[in-house]
Amino acid sequence: MTTDTLKEEDPKARDLAKSKQMASAVKSQQAARRRSMGMVKNYFPIALLALLCIAFALMNHRFVTLSNLVTVLQQTVTLLVVALGLTFVIIAGSIDLSVGSIVGMATVVAAMTAPSLGALAIIPACAVGLLAGTINGFVFVKGKVPSFIVTLGAMVVYRGIILIFTSGTTISIDDERFVNAFGGNSLGVPHSVVIAVVLTVVCLLILDTTVFGREVRAVGGGERVAALTGIRVERVKIGIYMLLGLLAGVAGVLNGAWSMAATAQMGTGLELDAIGAVVVGGTPLTGGQGSVLRTVLGCLIMVILSNGMDMVGLDPYIQNIAKGVVLVAAVFVTIDRSKISVMK
Amino acid sequence: MDGEGRGDEVQTIELTAEHLFKSYGSTRALVDVSTTLRPGRIHAFAGENGAGKSTLLKILAGVESADGGTLLLNGKPYRPRNLRDAEEHGIALVFQELTINPSLGIAENIYIDRMRRFSRRFGTLDAKKMRRTAQIIIDRLDIGISVEQDIASLDLGQLKCIEICRALSTQPSLILLDEATAFLGWKEVEAVLAVMRRLREEGVTLGFVSHHIAEVMGVADTVIILKDGANVGELHGADINAETIHTRMVGREVSAELYPARHERAASKTLLELSGIRLAESTEDLNLTVHAGEVVGIAGLKGAGGEQIIAIIAGDQRAAAGAMALNGSPYRPRLPTDGWLAGISYVPGDRAREGLIVDFSILDNLVMAASPHRGPVFNKAKAVDIAKGAVRRLSIKTNDIRAPCSSLSGGNMQKVVLGKCLGTEPRLMLLNNPTRGVDVGARQDIYRAIRKLVDGGLAVLLVSEDLTELLGISERLIVLRRGNVSGSFDLNQPCTEQEVVRCMV
Numbered sequence: 001m002t003t004d005t006l007k008e009e010d011p012k013a014r015d016l017a018k019s020k021q022m023a024s025a026v027k028s029q030q031a032a033r034r035r036s037m038g039m040v041k042n043y044f045p046i047a048l049l050a051l052l053c054i055a056f057a058l059m060n061h062r063f064v065t066l067s068n069l070v071t072v073l074q075q076t077v078t079l080l081v082v083a084l085g086l087t088f089v090i091i092a093g094s095i096d097l098s099v100g101s102i103v104g105m106a107t108v109v110a111a112m113t114a115p116s117l118g119a120l121a122i123i124p125a126c127a128v129g130l131l132a133g134t135i136n137g138f139v140f141v142k143g144k145v146p147s148f149i150v151t152l153g154a155m156v157v158y159r160g161i162i163l164i165f166t167s168g169t170t171i172s173i174d175d176e177r178f179v180n181a182f183g184g185n186s187l188g189v190p191h192s193v194v195i196a197v198v199l200t201v202v203c204l205l206i207l208d209t210t211v212f213g214r215e216v217r218a219v220g221g222g223e224r225v226a227a228l229t230g231i232r233v234e235r236v237k238i239g240i241y242m243l244l245g246l247l248a249g250v251a252g253v254l255n256g257a258w259s260m261a262a263t264a265q266m267g268t269g270l271e272l273d274a275i276g277a278v279v280v281g282g283t284p285l286t287g288g289q290g291s292v293l294r295t296v297l298g299c300l301i302m303v304i305l306s307n308g309m310d311m312v313g314l315d316p317y318i319q320n321i322a323k324g325v326v327l328v329a330a331v332f333v334t335i336d337r338s339k340i341s342v343m344k
Numbered sequence: 345m346d347g348e349g350r351g352d353e354v355q356t357i358e359l360t361a362e363h364l365f366k367s368y369g370s371t372r373a374l375v376d377v378s379t380t381l382r383p384g385r386i387h388a389f390a391g392e393n394g395a396g397k398s399t400l401l402k403i404l405a406g407v408e409s410a411d412g413g414t415l416l417l418n419g420k421p422y423r424p425r426n427l428r429d430a431e432e433h434g435i436a437l438v439f440q441e442l443t444i445n446p447s448l449g450i451a452e453n454i455y456i457d458r459m460r461r462f463s464r465r466f467g468t469l470d471a472k473k474m475r476r477t478a479q480i481i482i483d484r485l486d487i488g489i490s491v492e493q494d495i496a497s498l499d500l501g502q503l504k505c506i507e508i509c510r511a512l513s514t515q516p517s518l519i520l521l522d523e524a525t526a527f528l529g530w531k532e533v534e535a536v537l538a539v540m541r542r543l544r545e546e547g548v549t550l551g552f553v554s555h556h557i558a559e560v561m562g563v564a565d566t567v568i569i570l571k572d573g574a575n576v577g578e579l580h581g582a583d584i585n586a587e588t589i590h591t592r593m594v595g596r597e598v599s600a601e602l603y604p605a606r607h608e609r610a611a612s613k614t615l616l617e618l619s620g621i622r623l624a625e626s627t628e629d630l631n632l633t634v635h636a637g638e639v640v641g642i643a644g645l646k647g648a649g650g651e652q653i654i655a656i657i658a659g660d661q662r663a664a665a666g667a668m669a670l671n672g673s674p675y676r677p678r679l680p681t682d683g684w685l686a687g688i689s690y691v692p693g694d695r696a697r698e699g700l701i702v703d704f705s706i707l708d709n710l711v712m713a714a715s716p717h718r719g720p721v722f723n724k725a726k727a728v729d730i731a732k733g734a735v736r737r738l739s740i741k742t743n744d745i746r747a748p749c750s751s752l753s754g755g756n757m758q759k760v761v762l763g764k765c766l767g768t769e770p771r772l773m774l775l776n777n778p779t780r781g782v783d784v785g786a787r788q789d790i791y792r793a794i795r796k797l798v799d800g801g802l803a804v805l806l807v808s809e810d811l812t813e814l815l816g817i818s819e820r821l822i823v824l825r826r827g828n829v830s831g832s833f834d835l836n837q838p839c840t841e842q843e844v845v846r847c848m849v
Binding site: 209210211212213214217218221222224225226227228229230231232288289 | 658660679680681683684685690692697698699700701702703704708712713715717720721722764768
């Protein structure tokens with residue numbers, strides 16, 4: 001049946017056919033727009049990363065050398081290990097501002113125990129991280145204080161503890177066993193990068209294949225629903241803070257082995273870089289959504305942005321502005337506004 | 345001065361929709377819908393969940409725009425850009441969800457989007473004048489509320505009336521109400537219906553959506569029946585009857601057997617026993633037993649305590665005093681988790697906030713309570729099997745279990761919540777208003793699924809504001825009044841709604 005024959009017979013039927021046509025045209029247009037927007041949202045972080053790499057490579061040939069690649073990876077590890085833990089916390093709908101201080105504490109503990117324990121100094125360092133994370137989790141869950149406030153306080157408290165132990169001075173780390181284990185190379189591959197890759201895979205498996213990972217998402221997606229469905233919300237929340245504390249401990253060790261010293265200011269501001277990396281990767285702060293691979297992308301974007309701007313010789317002041325703009329722009333593009341009813 | 349809300353100069357309008365089309369993604373919400381709303385009449389929109397009623401109302405009120413078709417207002421083309429624009433044309437919408445802001449006063453809520461109208465010099469607010477004009481509007485409805493009252497003291501029905509006042513404050517000639525009564529108790533519903541009749545007398549045109557056929561029968565002059573996004577018939581005046589509406593809306597004969605038959609059974613063993621439970625310090629001891637293979641209904645006005653009892657059994661709330669026993673051994677849940685582990689599953693009253701995570705997929709929600717796993721690892725293949733089984737068993741209307749629950753209609757969402765609960769193979773199921781805002785077809789599916797499980801030995805404790813539902817599927821009925829038991833009925837003996845209502849009030 002064509003519209004032409006209808007035209008002569010019945011004006012009403014013609015109207016009808018016309019509005020049907022219009023409706024389907026509008027529909028397919030909308031669908032196409034939605035699909036392309038979905039593509040942009042999903043692939044923006046990786047496109048941004050590719051764009052940055054190409055731009056910096058064109059501007060400075062040293063950017064694409066193997067030695068710079070190794071440098072980039074080494075600069076990424078500490079941030080990545082912290083951001084992995086934060087990914088869980090953020091997907092569960094919470095936040096942790098104290099990770100920078102926890103990393104600093106772990107580095108100090110590693111520096112103080114490395115002379116006697118060697119590479120085994122990672123054990124007390126991680127234990128301190130785990131303890132700090134557990135305390136955060138307990139105060140948050142049992143005290144029912146918002147995680148932002150708990151960890152804001154913890155950030156200052158843990159920094160204070162660092163100052164007490166270091167008296168504000170630098171403790172150098174020159175135990176070879178420790179430095180080689182966590183800062184050395186084998187076959188040209190830095191040990192720290194291997195550790196970070198292993199931890200990434202472990203976190204990926206935890207989040208995507210375990211029941212615990214699903215529970216973390218459920219708590220972030222709808223805490224009340226999760227609780228009424230029998231999920232032990234409190235246990236899940238304490239669990240993610242313990243995991244983050246443990247990872248912050250490892251990050252502290254890698255940090256110490258890389259810089260061969262523990263300073264009182266170590267890790268300051270790291271929490272904001274890590275939150276930024278998670279968010280730039282496309283994991284929203286509203287909870288329920290996100291992935292480990294997005295966090296890896298976000299970390300690489302943040303590090304390559306700094307590294308590339310350094311190599312190009314951009315004014316450090318301008319660098320800060322660029323970083324901030326990239327952060328907001330990335331969220332502007334990737335955020336899925338249909339799932340967030342109110343922007344706060 | 346406008347905004348005084350006097351009702352004596354209502355302008356009559358006639359709104360005609362011609363060949364409306366609307367799609368959301370691949371879902372066709374409206375397919376060639378034409379209808380006319382005539383001045384001074386009450387129009388009811390009937391249809392199953394997902395039939396397109398809300399979409400139609402939203403298009404008429406400018407909240408959504410149609411993909412195709414035209415709207416005519418008194419014969420002139422009408423293309424509302426948004427809600428405000430529609431209001432300026434004399435058309436106001438009261439949303440399905442409650443939109444009252446509890447931290448503001450009554451007058452502020454009524455004029456929430458137009459407080460500027462009462463600004464004085466230097467931008468300060470003439471609150472006195474605002475309250476005075478708000479009171480005039482409230483008095484027009486004759487609902488006995490003062491603007492000075494604390495908004496927290498109003499019940500849901502009164503809050504809905506405040507929303508109607510907000511709509512009235514725009515001086516509309518046409519008011520559209522989207523499931524205004526879905527969350528109200530029967531007493532509150534009466535108040536809202538009375539208000540609608542009153543407005544009709546003043547010459548206001550009304551359009552409303554309701555799942556309760558009794559309400560439709562009670563006030564509507566015209567019933568517009570939608571099915572799968574199409575207008576499948578209109579009934580006027582004396583032609584309006586429940587059977588025709590049901591048949592057209594479902595597309596097949598809905599027999600009187602909305603509620604499946606109960607089977608006679610010998611007394612089975614006691615499953616749950618509440619002894620000396622007090623909902624508050626001041627209430628009397630409450631004793632209740634639930635046996636395997638029976639449905640126990642709890643009736644009562646909103647706030648009478650039914651919802652509280654099942655929240656206590658679920659482990660979501662604590663009783664002020666008393667003890668519970670499950671299968672003869674003490675049962676003291678500290679968390680909902682304890683309830684689930686003891687074989688008690690819980691369908692909460694608010695499905696979108698408590699029942700399921702609407703952004704998550706149907707699959708994720710269906711297996712949330714009992715994730716199939718090998719050690720700590722989630723068993724994806726088995727989860728897909730479980731989800732597909734639940735979709736089949738409860739006839740959940742979807743062709744993709746990975747689609748988010750937000751793509752489902754209310755009735756199907758509720759089926760997902762039920763599916764989640766059944767996945768744990770419970771011994772006792774707690775249902776809080778399981779068919780609130782659910783259409784007849786989906787209701788029938790839900791009742792049948794429940795009855796089948798009860799015949800297999802499941803115990804059900806049902807709290808509902810729908811008395812016919814309670815009488816239709818319960819074996820026994822407990823009536824609560826202010827936290828105390830005020831009556832109990834064995835429904836194997838005949839019993840009328842009047843008898844139950846007498847115990848409720």
